[in-house]
Amino acid sequence: MVHFSQLAVSALLCAGYATAALLVDYNATRSDDVAKMGLANLEAARDKPQHGNTADLYIKADNDWKGAKSAHFHRKQGDIRAEYHALRGNTQEGKTYFIGYQFALGSTPDNMMVFQWKEYIANTQGKGQASIPLRLIVKNKTLQLNYDPMLSEGRQTLWSAPIKPKTVYTVALEILAKDAGQGHVRMWLDGKPVTFDTTKSTLLQGNMFPGRSEPKFGIYNGEAVVTDNWVYQVQIGEAKKDLDSKFIS
Numbered sequence: 001m002v003h004f005s006q007l008a009v010s011a012l013l014c015a016g017y018a019t020a021a022l023l024v025d026y027n028a029t030r031s032d033d034v035a036k037m038g039l040a041n042l043e044a045a046r047d048k049p050q051h052g053n054t055a056d057l058y059i060k061a062d063n064d065w066k067g068a069k070s071a072h073f074h075r076k077q078g079d080i081r082a083e084y085h086a087l088r089g090n091t092q093e094g095k096t097y098f099i100g101y102q103f104a105l106g107s108t109p110d111n112m113m114v115f116q117w118k119e120y121i122a123n124t125q126g127k128g129q130a131s132i133p134l135r136l137i138v139k140n141k142t143l144q145l146n147y148d149p150m151l152s153e154g155r156q157t158l159w160s161a162p163i164k165p166k167t168v169y170t171v172a173l174e175i176l177a178k179d180a181g182q183g184h185v186r187m188w189l190d191g192k193p194v195t196f197d198t199t200k201s202t203l204l205q206g207n208m209f210p211g212r213s214e215p216k217f218g219i220y221n222g223e224a225v226v227t228d229n230w231v232y233q234v235q236i237g238e239a240k241k242d243l244d245s246k247f248i249s
């Protein structure tokens with residue numbers, strides 16, 4: 001006879017295998033804890049971390065403007081950062097990361113980043129490596145994917161498209177985490193690959209891992225107006241097939 005506790009252990013193991021494919025799997029509709037995205041970074045002023053939510057600056061489970069469940073990133077005018085830092089200390093050179101991100105913005109101020117592939121080691125070594133190799137940023141009412149090869153070379157706009165408040169965007173990135181021109185990036189919008197303006201193809205090869213780069217989601221800079229980012233889903237995996245088909249079809 002199979003004992004109940006053995007069944008329970010088997011069920012746990014199965015659940016473990018079923019979810020092991022994704023490194024991060026946040027789904028607001030499923031009422032997931034927002035902390036599944038990683039480590040919260042809240043800053044009203046630069047380099048002044050805030051521990052815990054306040055009425056002015058928070059990230060919490062909340063409905064969006066139409067009543068849909070979301071992780072609500074909120075920042076009053078002047079505050080600089082409400083972000084989740086995912087895979088902290090856990091990205092590895094040579095791996096490929098597939099990142100799915102579904103969100104909507106309350107406002108679209110210039111220079112507001114909604115995603116960073118942020119460098120954490122090489123940027124402090126003074127050798128000219130980029131501080132943020134890749135970013136999704138709002139500029140002039142467009143959403144742009146910017147690539148920064150080196151601090152001295154200036155940013156390249158790989159892709160841009162108009163962005164409107166209170167509109168849901170579904171994006172995905174494939175990042176091969178390598179340096180010295182050996183890395184690469186691809187992007188999908190609404191499940192379809194985008195063509196980069198710079199390479200005229202769906203692929204850009206470059207410096208995607210100067211030391212150790214890691215993903216961040218939410219709101220950073222562009223603090224001219226009060227801002228909200230309602231995040232519905234974040235998935236990070238190491239294989240394209242592990243992401244939901246709405247991200248990469």
Ligand SMILES: *[C@@H]1O[C@H](CO)[C@@H](O)[C@H](O)[C@H]1NC(C)=O
Nearest residue numbers: 027028029030031233244245
């Ligand atoms: C998110 O959760 C909802 C509710 O449980 C579910 O119907 C949906 O399939 C989930 N989406 C993904 C991509 O896991």
Ligand SMILES: *[C@@H]1O[C@H](CO)[C@@H](O)[C@H](O)[C@H]1NC(C)=O
Nearest residue numbers: 110139140141142160161162
């Ligand atoms: C902003 O976008 C408008 C409309 O597309 C365009 O005419 C204008 O040149 C852009 N301004 C800048 C600074 O890029």
